[in-house]
Amino acid sequence: MRLPQSSSSSISIHFVSITIIFAFAVISSLPAKGATQQLQCSPASLKFGKVAVGGSETQLITLTNTGQTNATVSAISAASGFSVSGVNLPLNLSAGQSINLNVAFAPTAAGWTGGEVTFTSNASDPNLKLEVGGTGAQGGNVTATPATLSFGQLAVGSQKTLAVTVTNVGSWKTTLTGFQAEGTGFSVSGPNVPVVLNRGQSATLNVTFSPQAAGLTGGSIWISGAALNIPLTGTGTTTTVDQLTIAPTSLNFGSVDIGNTTTQPSTITASGGSVTVSSASSSSSQFSIAGASFPLTLSAGQSAQFNVIYAPTTSGSASATLTLISNASDSKATEALSGTGVSPQYSVNLSWNTSTSSVIGYNVYRGTAPGSYSKINTSVDPSTTYSDSAVVSGTTYYYAATAVNSTGQESNYSSPVQVAIP
Secondary structure (H helix, E strand, C coil): CCCCCCCCHHHHHHHHHHHHHHHHHHHHHCCCCCCCCCEEEECCEEEEEEEECCCCEEEEEEEEECCCCCEEEEEEEECCCEEEECCCCCEEECCCCEEEEEEEECCCCCEEEEEEEEEEECCCCCEEEEEEEEEEECCCCEEEECCCEEEEEEECCCCEEEEEEEEECCCCCEEECEEEEECCCEEEECCCCCEEECCCCEEEEEEEECCCCCEEEEEEEEEECCCEEEEEEEEEECCCCCEEEEECCEEEEEEEECCCCEEEEEEEEEECCCEEEEEEEECCCCEEEECCCCCEEECCCCEEEEEEEECCCCCEEEEEEEEEEECCCCCEEEEEEEEEEECCCCCEEEECCCCCCCCCEEEEEEEEECCEEEECCCCCECCCEEEECCCCCCCEEEEEEEEECCCCCECCCCCCEEEECC
16 A cells, blocks of 8 residues: 655655764764874973972973874974973974973963963874963072982882982071972972071982883972972883992991901992993092992993902091992992991010029019019919000000019019010
């Protein structure tokens, strides 16, 4: 049976046709999901933390052409308060090539500032955007030495600590109320707050970088109360970096007589690549090294041995740090040294021939000049030997003996014996 025709059929068909065409147009205008950008920026965003108004903080970024063809960056634009340096335009990057650029934040007013840095190029992603942000704060009268910290390359999972000294250079006291680290993998430790710094006084902070992933990382340390920002940079790597290790990490020489020396061996080893040791130094003149000359280059896996010498010049405990400077990722390898200097103990051992007379024993005499003696034994000694341990270094003594009979009568002094104590 033939169905009746609806007068609205043509309208419905026309509507569906329009809807399909519209949907196709929308879908075709979207980029393919998951497509890798040809130009990439590491890190993908920068957070500058707090920066004093009128000051600036610079962080590093790495721009990489990950594609198979050349890319040319023709323009770079940045939000107000931010700038990019270290590049001349147009910038040509061949396939796989990278370049490090400086991004600076220089706030002109207090408060948060955010925006983007845009890299315009002929790459598949013609407008690469780097998100940036930072907070302007009113500056203080405290400076940092060094003004920035760069940790270089560190293997992921390892860590490195650097010290920074903050000093009050103003004419009035400043109270530091807190230390805050910004950036992944950075941390800070320091004295308990609040810390009051009078004019010219300083405080030391220890900043640690422990990379969580490969690539360049930027951060900062914000010091509350001083409105001071310290920029930080570090690069995590999954490859083995050049390292220099020293073994053992500490040496204890025990007790050593003043004027004498004792020696213990130490071994340095290079790993991850060739390492050149440029110098070695001890923080105390009582400790020194022998058996090595610098510069000394060690290939990966190679070791070298040298001797550490302790030569005490004063009595009491002594300590020092042996530091080796090299081009390894951690430029300083250290070894803790300790020992105790003691005044040497001397004794003089005397012996004589038996008296030809009938005697019950002998007396022993000592003096610092011939003929001027004092008896040093407490009672008549029946033996023909005597040991004198009550002597002083650097002194010359003269010894003589007498024979004693049963009535207590003593003979004349024997011929004196001269003994010089070192």
